Amino acid sequence: MANDSSFLFSGIRFNRKKFGADIARFQKKDNDTDSAKIWSVVRDGSAKTREAVEEKTASTKKRKRKGNSSENVEGFNVFRNSASVAQSSGEVQADQESIELSKKKNKKEQNRQFERDAIFRKQHNIHVSGYNVPSPLQSFDELKSRYKCPSYLLRNLKELGFREPTPIQRQTIPVLLAGRECFACAPTGSGKTLAFVCPMLMKLKDPEKGGIRAVILCHTRELSAQIFRECKKLAKRKKFGIKLMTKNLLRNADFSKFPCDILISTPLRLRLAIKKKKIDLSRVEYLVLDESDKLFEPELFKQIDSVLKACSNPSIIRSLFSATLPDFVEDRARELMHDAVRVIVGRKNMASETIKQKLIFTGSEEGKLLAIRQSFAESLNPPVLVFLQSKERAKELYGELEFDNIRVDVIHSDLSEQERGNAVDNFRAGKTWVLIATDVVARGMDFKGVNCVINYDFPDSASAYVHRIGRSGRAGRSGEAITLYTEEDIPLLRNVANLMAASGCEVPPWLMELQKKKWKKHRPKRDSISTKPDL
Numbered sequence: 155m156a157n158d159s160s161f162l163f164s165g166i167r168f169n170r171k172k173f174g175a176d177i178a179r180f181q182k183k184d185n186d187t188d189s190a191k192i193w194s195v196v197r198d199g200s201a202k203t204r205e206a207v208e209e210k211t212a213s214t215k216k217r218k219r220k221g222n223s224s225e226n227v228e229g230f231n232v233f234r235n236s237a238s239v240a241q242s243s244g245e246v247q248a249d250q251e252s253i254e255l256s257k258k259k260n261k262k263e264q265n266r267q268f269e270r271d272a273i274f275r276k277q278h279n280i281h282v283s284g285y286n287v288p289s290p291l292q293s294f295d296e297l298k299s300r301y302k303c304p305s306y307l308l309r310n311l312k313e314l315g316f317r318e319p320t321p322i323q324r325q326t327i328p329v330l331l332a333g334r335e336c337f338a339c340a341p342t343g344s345g346k347t348l349a350f351v352c353p354m355l356m357k358l359k360d361p362e363k364g365g366i367r368a369v370i371l372c373h374t375r376e377l378s379a380q381i382f383r384e385c386k387k388l389a390k391r392k393k394f395g396i397k398l399m400t401k402n403l404l405r406n407a408d409f410s411k412f413p414c415d416i417l418i419s420t421p422l423r424l425r426l427a428i429k430k431k432k433i434d435l436s437r438v439e440y441l442v443l444d445e446s447d448k449l450f451e452p453e454l455f456k457q458i459d460s461v462l463k464a465c466s467n468p469s470i471i472r473s474l475f476s477a478t479l480p481d482f483v484e485d486r487a488r489e490l491m492h493d494a495v496r497v498i499v500g501r502k503n504m505a506s507e508t509i510k511q512k513l514i515f516t517g518s519e520e521g522k523l524l525a526i527r528q529s530f531a532e533s534l535n536p537p538v539l540v541f542l543q544s545k546e547r548a549k550e551l552y553g554e555l556e557f558d559n560i561r562v563d564v565i566h567s568d569l570s571e572q573e574r575g576n577a578v579d580n581f582r583a584g585k586t587w588v589l590i591a592t593d594v595v596a597r598g599m600d601f602k603g604v605n606c607v608i609n610y611d612f613p614d615s616a617s618a619y620v621h622r623i624g625r626s627g628r629a630g631r632s633g634e635a636i637t638l639y640t641e642e643d644i645p646l647l648r649n650v651a652n653l654m655a656a657s658g659c660e661v662p663p664w665l666m667e668l669q670k671k672k673w674k675k676h677r678p679k680r681d682s683i684s685t686k687p688d689l
């Protein structure tokens with residue numbers, strides 16, 4: 155053993171002269187059970203020891219190759235090492251026991267946390283599915299204690315008056331901060347924008363000049379402009395490069411030249427930038443599809459597809475948000491995402507419970523015009539949003555109401571970008587009391603305090619109904635929705651009645667006895683609204 159160049163002890167220098175007596179004392183111990191202990195411990199295969207042994211071997215071989223002159227001193231080392239090995243075998247034993255113990259303790263604590271989470275989610279009507287879903291947020295303060303949220307963001311949340319996270323924020327913020335992909339469905343007006351912007355800012359940490367790191371897609375310019383504004387508000391005091399893909403930016407910008415951390419765009423404009431090779435999305439770490447079910451509709455999905463391909467970063471985190479999440483979108487999300495977490499607040503595709511909903515039969519198109527004039531005369535409670543099924547009809551109704559001494563305006567896709575922006579701004583500012591609109595502003599648009607939404611024309615789908623009326627009753631405020639209908643719409647009445655009943659509205663029993671009909675795109679040809687004689 156004395157000359158044994160065992161790898162356990164190699165490379166240790168020992169002054170034999172100075173410690174000769176000690177060596178002699180320990181020498182005879184060599185042959186006792188210590189060495190057997192060593193080998194038994196190694197043989198026992200405690201991974202830790204074996205790993206250390208292999209490491210030692212490797213480093214010894216390396217040193218040997220380098221002709222290391224150090225002498226191995228077994229006696230002293232055997233004692234020290236045998237003691238340390240004996241110790242490590244005892245340690246290993248203790249380690250294993252303590253590992254088992256801590257595992258049991260952890261398991262118990264995990265189960266307790268799991269139960270707490272389940273109770274909390276039930277209280278907030280949060281339903282999750284997916285592997286290992288992070289605990290929901292108890293408060294915004296937890297952003298600091300649990301995630302070290304930067305102070306600028308906490309200060310901005312306070313200044314914006316956000317006291318408590320909404321249910322969707324409570325769950326999706328921890329999911330996204332954990333680097334998980336997710337698809338989320340929560341009622342209209344429940345704070346989904348903050349739910350994806352807040353974790354995005356936290357994960358991006360600081361502004362960088364290395365290219366676009368986050369992309370937020372939504373289906374209309376108005377909504378992308380709104381999200382751009384929300385991002386800027388939340389990122390105040392931090393100089394992130396936050397860009398809105400405007401026509402001008404698309405035409406003239408050289409994205410390689412200016413700092414852009416977060417890009418907000420419609421799919422069409424972003425796809426054009428990709429096609430022109432003006433933009434590099436290979437570094438994008440976060441991709442958000444807002445109003446995702448709209449983006450997955452056939453006419454938009456081609457554009458989305460090219461964006462998804464361009465965002466080639468393998469560690470990208472994608473998330474989908476909407477108040478309606480049809481099964482086909484869920485299926486596609488599951489194909490697209492990896493190990494995604496599904497978060498549903500309330501029930502999928504439900505109208506907001508804060509909105510009082512009414513159905514009014516007007517008999518004919520003339521009846522509709524009479525009904526809306528009467529409602530305005532009796533109880534105009536601005537701001538009011540009026541939805542019609544086409545831009546032609548929106549223009550006709552505007553032509554009828556513009557001289558009715560109410561501040562009315564109209565918005566549709568025939569207007570220029572400037573005119574559409576002005577219409578939205580004037581409505582937001584209260585200069586316009588009644589905004590007549592097509593579905594261009596039916597989704598996502600956050601007009602503070604819209605008291606009433608009037609479906610002048612029957613919505614063409616269940617999701618259109620949910621999103622249109624969801625322009626009112628936002629952020630916990632109450633709202634009202636009136637849906638006018640004529641003979642052509644009667645086959646679909648039951649569908650609306652179901653949505654009304656599901657969101658807690660009083661529905662006359664006769665309505666619930668009507669036949670339910672599959673709701674395809676419902677845009678029947680309707681008589682003209684205009685009462686002006688054809689000139």
Ligand SMILES: Nc1ncnc2c1ncn2[C@@H]1O[C@H](COP(=O)(O)OP(=O)(O)OP(=O)(O)O)[C@@H](O)[C@H]1O
Pocket residue numbers: 315316317318319320323340341342343344345346347348476477597598599600624625628629
């Ligand atoms: N934690 C919060 N506390 C109070 N208000 C909030 C909170 N989070 C967001 N809000 C406000 O709620 C309103 C609705 O938010 P947001 O537009 O994000 O809703 P949404 O869920 O995206 O709605 P939609 O489905 O119609 O797009 C906004 O005015 C926003 O400022």
